[in-house]
Amino acid sequence: MRTWIEKQRNIIDFTLSSLARRKGKNVALLLVYSLLVFLLASVMFFTHALRKEASLVLQGAPEMVVQRMAAGRHELIPHRYLDAIRSIRGVSGVHGRLWGYYFDGVTSANYTLVVPEEAAPAPGHIAIGQGISRSRLATTGDMISFRRYDGTPDALIVQDVLSARSELVSSDLILISEQDFRKLFGMQDGLSTDIVLNVRNAKEVPTVAAKVQKLLPDTRPIMRSEILRTYDTIFDWRSGIIVVILSAAVLAFVIFAWDKASGLSAEERKEIGILKAIGWETSDVLLMKFWEGTVISLSSFLAGVLLAYVHVFFTPVVLFEPVLKGWSTLYPEFRLIPFIDPYQVATLFFLTVVPYTVATIVPSWRAATIDPDSVMRS
């Protein structure tokens, strides 16, 4: 075992000296390779973390949302629908929600206004998200003006600024009392934006959805699983766009790396001949080439993945933010919680490290099987 380790050590030693001989070329390769892994890993980490974050947020969401539809559009829902839904067996926690959007001409941004079910602000007060706080330069105790549905002005006092940790979902959020909400939008009592409910047995959710639709034909039940699927689709689509754009870069790299790894120069061939002539076996030469490929590809892979990790989870993801996060006047400023899918990392590993290492070994194998006496005759 010790002999085996020493052999690997000696050969790695020689491999490193060999790589150092073509320093410029190998450093350039290492940089391009790392950059490529960095870009791909950034997209993967970012979309995965966003998706995970979204799914965590939605975990606390109600099992089902029921919206009333009129002419194919979302319409306010009367409270009598609540009783009809409560009559379905297995349904619990049925209540109406009040939420809507408000366009603020001052910042040219849309805010999301929500009346929370619990701990709603007192009438005349609101709690605002970090994005609004930044754009309106408002903090606790300040007053924010609104224009009601009929054009009359209204001013509400900021009671609280929502925690930065929830910024992904609360950047543009305003929590408001039911009274102020109805006044602002001119919404009558007895109407809600939509209805939410929970289902005791998760397997019954599709059945309950079918019953709601049968009982209230002008409604649209939306299941939590459907929302999750939509999120997945959106992020898959966005990351797909990036990957398509990057594919040109990937292709260019593949050609470059293939040329570098597979094309043995006359000098490299001669070296292989010398090594064989002085007593190296074909397998020793291949071992050296294996280490050469591994040193380059593994260090690039690790550097790229590490940089991508820092880029995605510890910096503002400047490269992909606008495309992957969506676009809005109120960009949420948030740090993603590091979620990494080992399967994705393994895929990236097999798509980058393995092909490069193979591309290094195959031509060397051809060269290493030549008779060592070619050195004598050269």
Next chain:
Amino acid sequence: MIELRDIRKVFHAGKSYALTAVDGVSLSLDARKVTVLRGPSGSGKTTLLSLVGCMARPSEGRIMLGDREITSLPERFLTEIRRTTFGFIFQQFNLVKGISALENVMLPAYPLGEPHAGLRKRARELMDLFGILPRESSRAEWLSGGEAQRTAIARALINDPPVIIADEPTAHLDTKLSREFMDIIARLKAAQKTVIIASHDPLVYESAVIDRVVTMRDGKLAAEQQ
């Protein structure tokens, strides 16, 4: 002892441009003696050396290393024999460029898995023996002709082989360096090494250290002198 029995080597066999480099050579090479294969360019000296050193296989005939017939051995075993039995000094020295002289000397021992520190020590001792230790960290391409050759000799000796094979070792050396090389051969002979040299340099085959000169011409043995 190395024995060659009716050895024939044909390159590109079966093709219209086939070339017979060695044609029916039978020869016994004694252990612990210095033998020179002499002959003009193209006489088959180098090919015969590569056959003796297990670098190539003969097209016909047998080679015995002691009691062992080695012509039919698989590649792996031939490499093993090459590594443990022969040390090579090539005409062009064939040092690996870009790495230090010391690393070049250590290179043949790398696959054997000897601890690095011990190997390094041995390599430095050999370099010291040939007076090139001050140049240990110089890259191979920075060495002078004589230094490069002595590095190549140290490399040939790193695995302590019993047989040293040298192909036209003085072809790129001036008279002074050639004499120095022959002094080294005398030291190797004194150290009980078997030395086989291919050369057409009178400075080599007329040297007092040589035990036997075998003359070749057109791939065949032409004459012999003790």
